[in-house]
Amino acid sequence: MVKKLHFFIKNHFIKFSIFSLFFLSISSYSQCTGTDASITICDIQNPVHKNINLFNLLGGSPTAGGTWIDNSKPLEESIFDGMLDAQTLRESGIYTFTYVQDPSACADNEATVTVKIGPYTGVPSPNISICNDVEAFNLFAAFDGTQLAPLQNGFWTANTTSLSLSGNIINPKALGVGTYSYTYTIPALENCPAQSASVMVSVFRKPISGEPLHLRICSTDNMSAYTNLNLNDRLSGEDTGGRWSDLSGTNEITSSTDNRINVQRIYNTFGAGTYNFVYTVLSVNPICTESKTQVEIIIDKPLDFTGSTLVVNSDICENQIATANYIAILKRGLQPIPDGNYDVTYSINNGTTVNSFTVNSDFLAGDFTFNIDRVNLPVIGNYTFSITNIRSTTSLNVCTNILGTISDVLTISPLPSVNNATVTIDPVCKGLSAQGEISGNTNLTNGNYRITYNLSGDNVVSNQQLDFTVTNGVGLFTIPANLIPNAGTNTNFTITNITNLTTGCINTASLSKVFTVKPLANIAAVVINVNNICVNQQANIQLSGLGSLTNITVNYSLTDANVLSNQSITLVVNAGNANFTIPASSFTNAGSTILILNSILDNSNGCTAVALNKSKAFLVSAIPANPVSNNFSFCKNDLATIASLTPSGSQYQWFNSVSSTTPLNSTTLLVAGTYYVKEVNTTTGCESGRTAVSVTINTGDSPTLDTDGHIFCGLDKPTIQNLSDKTNASGILYWFDAATNGNQLTSDVVLTEGKTYYAYNFSTATNCYSDPLEVTVSLSNCNVTPDFFIPDGFSPNGDQVNDVFRIPKIEFIYPNFSLEIYNRYGNLLFRGNKEKPEWDGRNSDYRIGIDGIAPNGVYFYVLYLNKDNKKPIQGRLYLNR
Incomplete structure (x- = not known):
């Protein structure tokens, strides 16, 4: 209604203005609102000013029925009835109020009353x-x-x-x-x-009850430290003289002066929770009220999530990423978890980045279920979900909850892809399974896979499945032998589908490989031949009837007296024949033994043919017992031979080493050492083991000669006894003039220059002579220089008297002498020394004279003594035949 009135007034003002301009051009009307007026109020507190009739204040002759406008208010609130309560004006100042008539009633259609409000500061209270x-x-x-x-x-x-x-x-x-x-x-x-x-x-001043220091403890803390807690210690800045009260009903405060509580007892009695104690200080004046400070004793108990499990459902394949929905279920462990609202924080680790999220939901009957936005798992890979914090929204949050390790791994697996892979299938022998390999450009991780495949060409089969394992990018598979019964070079293997058995991800495939099925060799005509052998003797095997085979591997077994399984050996075949040996270690038992030919592998194509009913029996004979013998002892000079040993006979053979294969002749001279004897069965040819026989060749300790003990002076006429005296022998020595078959020499035999003598010790313990001491005597060690006679002539006429020119005893006195004889022309005819001391009158060095015979005449000699730096002696001699 007011808004409509304001609109009416506003429209009338506009119309009035237009009308006034028109009216002034033709005539004028008389005033109908009166004239402006003014009033000043200096005593606003006077009750008379509560009801002022503004109309009565207008000058002139205002006409009733107009509208009053309060100019201090917005247009929407300005219309009133003209009755002014001046005491509602809240500020000293000047206010105006306008009386307005319809402009159609008079030309001057408004008048203003001005009201001036003087200052008024009210009546203050005394204090x-x-x-x-x-x-x-x-x-x-x-x-x-x-x-x-x-x-x-x-x-x-x-x-x-x-x-x-x-x-x-x-x-x-x-x-x-x-x-x-x-x-x-x-x-x-x-x-x-x-x-x-x-x-x-x-x-x-208001009393001060202090600032609280709330106590927050966990039940796992050492609460024994709080069995006598002074509550005053939980305040700061408080007035003394207050009293404590218990708002939680623990009965810990027992009097108006009690300020100590037992927190341990509170927990034991009432459990975890918040316990409030109030400190009250009364006011000493009536203006201020009492002061109260509330101290909270918060005892929290951690929740134990040990053994809790997290399951994030579920693993998917990469083609499901865009539509996947993930739900995680956190299940409590052994400890009960109260139902209620919780904030659970978890992380997602994709191997390169870790993102953390907090979800809010309720634990219900031990389970906390929440959704995971698929946007957080955008690509293939392993995502590790780990619970990092669990907090009850109603918890006091004093304790740290016990989590342990709570995690789960969600895997988004790739679709297995092999279209660009390399397939290898080795040529396979007929009757065997084919071995294949998938490798190269694949995305196959380590694990188990299943493929669907077809075979065409030489062997035909459809929609077959096989499982295989991939390790380090390589998968090995087997095509069963019953699916490839036909030999040929054109069997086509085609993979149409592949499944990862671990992840369940399936993908189509288009991958082919042609492989060969090789034929088997014909061994029906093979014949085995083997001779009888002895125990611990190798068997020589001959195979014939091998046809065109050139290189084979034979697999064989032994049965009956000697057993051996599945032995293989590679052989070269020559003109259908091949030979091999079975080691002696395979034949430890005497008796009939059967050689069974299991199969023959043709190494040229790698195919094995099974040998049916191919066997050969032969006899393994026992070997004689090892011979029994004793050790033997001989004297060295007995010259004992093999014939001296027992046992003897044609069936026994003696050897000088354990590995020798050549028997010793019965005349072989024995030496100290070990000999070996064996027995040979002349019927079977089997030989015994070898018995070792020790042979000792005794000899006494050989005498030894003193240093230079062989040197004497021939002028002293030394004897055998003198020679014995120059040895280490303490007993009798036996001297001989030869090492074998010599003559025994008595002790008085005179020694001869340059002759060799042999001395033996005799051992009464062994009744054997020692090895000989061999001494070659020298009689030139004469340290005297007596005058010696040099003949002045000789007559080499063959009458056995003075036939040679010789200086007597010169070889004993000057053993290193040399003698030269010249003719009167200065020609050297003879050169002599200890080894050639005599000149027989012949030209022994030079061809001078007739037939080398020196003619009668005077000759000259030079004697070199070669001792003690003595000068040579020169002289002449006369030769007269």
Whole structure:
């Protein structure tokens, strides 16, 4: 209704303005709203000003029925009835009110009444009391509420400095305890003088109950430290003299002076929870109320999720990434978990990045189920989900919950792909399974796979399946032998489908390989031949009837007396024949033994033919027992031979080493050492083992000769006894003139220059002579220099008297002498020494004279003594035949 009225007034004003312009051009009307008026009010508190009729204040002759507008208000609120309550105006100042008539009624259709409100500061209370816990106090609240409230357009001033004042608001808490004065002033308005009013504010101290220090402990903490907790220690800045009260009903506070509690007992009695204790300090003045501080004793108990499991459903294949839905279920472990609302934080680790998420839901009957946005699993790979925090939204959050390891791995697996792979199938022998390999350009990880395949060409089969395992990018598979019964070079293997058996991911495939099925060799005509052997003797096997085979591997077995299974040997076949040996170690038992030919592998194509009913029996004969013999002892000079040993006979053979294959002749001379004898069965040819026989060849300790013991002076006529005296022998020595078959020499036999003598010791312990001491005697060690006779002639006429020229004893006195004889022409005829001391008158060195015979005449000699730096001796001699 008001809005409609305002619209009406506004439209009339516009119409009036237009109409007035028109009216002025033709005529004028008389005024119908009266004339402007003015009123000044300096005592607004006077009750008469509560009801002022503005119409009565207009000058002139206003006509009733107009509309009043309060110009201080918005247009929508300005219309009123002209009755003004001046005491509702809340500020000192000038207000205008306009009386408006319909412009069609008169030309001057409005008049204004001006109302001037002088200052009024109200009636303050005598004194205002405030507690210092008040942080904001409106000073206008210090006035007498039964009187007209002061006008609001004044200003406040503090009557002292540094007082907290902001507009009409003070902060008693900041002021502190005390009495403070403030003045409210409204400036003068025209003939209305300024007014002021002062208020007194007294600030009283409120009791201080202190700041709480709440105690938050976990049940796993050492609560024995809190069995006598002083609650006063959980406050700071409090007034003394207060008292504690228990709001939680623990009965720990037993009197008005009690301030100690047993937290351990509270937990044991009431369990985990929040326990409140209040400290109250009474006010000493009536202005402030008592102060209370509440201290919380929070005892929390951790939840134990040990053994909890996380299952994230479920693993998928890469073609399901865009549509996958994932649900995770967290199941509690052995400890009960209260139902309720929880925040669970988990991480997703894809191997390169780790992202963390927090979900809110409820644990119900031990299970917490939440969804996982597929956007967090965008590509193939392994995603490790780990629970990192579990918090009850109603928990006190004092304890750290026990988690342990709670995780699960979700895998998004690739579709197995082999279209660009390499397939290898080795040529296979007829009757055997074919071995194949898939490798190269694949995405196959280690694990088990299944393929669907077809065979065409030489062998035909459809929709077959086989499983195989991939290791390090290589998968080995087997095509069963019954599917490839036909030999040929054109069997086509084609893979049409592949399944990863671990992930269940399936993919189509188009991959082919042609392979060969090789024929088998014909061994029906093979014949085996083997001779009888002895125990521990190798068997020589001859195979014939091998046809065109050139290189084979034979697999054989032995049965009956000697058993051997599945032995293989590779053989070269020559003109259908091949030979091999079976080691002696295979024949340890005497008796009939059967050689069974199991199969023959043709090495040229790798195919094995099974040999049916191919066997040969032969006899393995026992070997004689090892011969029994004793050790033997001989003297060295007995010259014992093999014939001297027992046992003897044609069936026994003797050897000089354990490995020798050549028997010793019965005349072989024995030496000290070990000999070996065996027995040979002349019927079977089997030989015994060898018995070792020790042969000792005894000899006495050979005498030894003193240093230079062989050197004598021939002038002393030394004997055999003198030679014995120059040895180490302590007993009798036996001397011979030859090493074998010599003559024994008596002790008085005179020694001969350059002759060799042989001495033997004899051992009564062994009754054997020692090896001989061999001594070649020298008789030239004469250290005297007597005069010696040099003949001055000789007659080499063959009468056995003075036939040679010789200087007697010269070889003993000067053993290193040399003699030269010259003719009168200075020609050298003879050169002599110890080995050639005599000149027989012949030209023994030079061809001088007839037939080398020196003629009668004078000759000259030079004798070189070659001892003690003596000068040579020169002389002449006469040769007369």
